[in-house]
Amino acid sequence: MNAHHARVLIIGGGPAGYNAAIYAARANLKPLLVTGLQAGRRLTTMAYVENFPGFAEPVEGPLLMEQMRQQAENVGTKVMHDIITSVDFWKRPFRLQGHSGDTYLADALIIATGAQARRLGLPSEKKFNGFGVSASAIFNGVFYRNEEVVIVGGGNTAVRAALHLSNLASKVTVVHRRDRFRAESILKDRLLSKPNVTVIWNHVIDEVNGEHEPSKWVTGVRIRDVKTEDVRELPTHGLFVAIGHDPATALFRGQLDMARAGYIKVGSWSTKTSVPGVLAAGDVIDPVFRRAISAAAMGSMAAQEAEKFLAEPLVTPVETREIEIIGVYG
Ligand SMILES: Cc1cc2nc3c(=O)[nH]c(=O)nc-3n(C[C@H](O)[C@H](O)[C@H](O)COP(=O)(O)OP(=O)(O)OC[C@H]3O[C@@H](n4cnc5c(N)ncnc54)[C@H](O)[C@@H]3O)c2cc1C
Incomplete structure (x- = not known):
């Protein structure tokens, strides 16, 4: 168990x-x-990223993230693979605990923990998760070559995932609880022009059916019409859940003010949270744009605000550090 002290600690x-x-x-x-x-989590699940500036051709998601990590290290960042499991913002320096057992002290903190895929919340979905139920078409779509798959959702994530699947599967059925997609027009048009894609509007998934013999796997889904309550079965061996994301903020509950749906509340044109010296950037504060470029831009804002914060005199006394610091960064 080690203790590390950083002038600026970044989570994510x-x-x-x-x-x-x-x-x-x-x-x-x-x-x-x-x-x-997972370093670079969300974008490492993308086969290609087409909308990040600086790349004339689509760039592989994992490569883009690897470049970012190397660039960060080359200019003097220390990168550690650990998961922060608890935080204490009531004292300064801020104190964080890692899953490894290490303790982190930070004079300023930037939270960039992103957001996680949302689940339907059905016990049967949980039961067959990893056995035909998946949240990532990019990772798992390849296993459904020439098969019929079902995808649930209607936003950008779902439409992109359905497009990806339509290049692999023989048939893609999109189940959406509304009567239109929320996704960008260009994506919607692209999807709706695919001959092997069918959309079932105004329906939700009620149940995931599966078998345990000869092996545990999904065999179909039961869908329900939200208007008539009629139910019917769709046979499939693959269900992709693409219904949005929840910000990874459970860790900060009770320590920071939260906005709608658990996003961290920040000031207007600012990454400042309710605690001075704690900044937040990227998808963790952004229910609207959720793009790599906007997340990166917010990261730069947070770093500049952290620099400014550290240049100001402290308003509360610095706590006496009673633990041995083995790494001092900055
Ligand atoms: C399927 C899919 C396709 C997408 N395609 C594109 C695209 O083509 N172009 C585009 O611009 N955007 C795309 N996006 C959106 C883009 O991935 C996100 O907007 C972007 O990754 C957000 O960046 P972020 O740094 O805020 O969070 P993330 O990239 O989600 O990174 C969060 C980081 O926080 C870390 N973390 C979380 N909790 C902890 C903890 N407790 N302790 C330590 N670390 C923690 C994670 O390990 C991860 O490294 C896509 C998203 C998805 C899901």
Whole structure:
């Protein structure tokens, strides 16, 4: 069990976190970045990213994230693979606990923990998760080549995933609880022009059916018409759930003010949270845009605001550090 002290600690190894690190490092704040379970999580699930500037051709998601990590390290960021499991913002420096057992102290903190895929919440969905039920068409679509799959959702994530699946599966059925998609027009048009895609409007998934013998796997879904309550079965071996995301903010409940749906509340044109010295950037504060470029941009804002915060005199006394610090960054 080690203790680390950083002038700027960043939680999250996505575009927001890495870009915050690049800016903080270039300001000579020698940031420490904790990546969590999966560095660059969301974009590493993307086969290709087409809308990040600086790449004339579509760039592979994992490659883009690897470049960001290397750039952050090259300018002086220390990257650690750990998961933050608890935080204490009542004292300064802020104190965080890692899953590894390590303790982190931070004079300023940038939260860039992103958002996680939302689930339908059905016990049967949970039962067959990983056995035909998946939240990632990019990772798992390849297993359904020439098969019939079902995807539930109606936003950008669902439509992109359905497009991806339509290139692999023989038939893609999109189940959406409304009578139109919320996705960008270009994506909607692209999807609706696909001959092997059918959309079932105004329906929800009620139940995931499956078998246990000869092996545990999904065999179909029961769908319900939200207007008539009629139900029917759709046979499939693959259900993709693409119904949005929840911000990864459980860790900060009770410590920071939260906005709608658990997003961290920040000031207007600012990444400042309700606690001075704690900034938040990327999908964790953004229910609207949710793009790599906007997350990265917010990361740069957070780093600049952290720099400004550290340059100001402290309003509360710094706590005496009673634990041995083995790593001092900055
Ligand atoms: C399927 C899919 C396709 C997409 N395609 C595109 C696209 O083509 N173009 C585009 O611009 N955007 C795309 N997006 C959106 C884009 O991925 C996100 O907007 C972007 O990744 C958000 O960046 P972020 O840094 O805020 O969060 P994330 O990229 O989600 O990163 C969050 C980071 O926080 C870490 N973390 C979380 N909790 C902890 C913890 N407790 N301790 C330590 N670390 C933690 C995670 O491990 C992760 O490294 C797509 C999203 C999805 C789901």
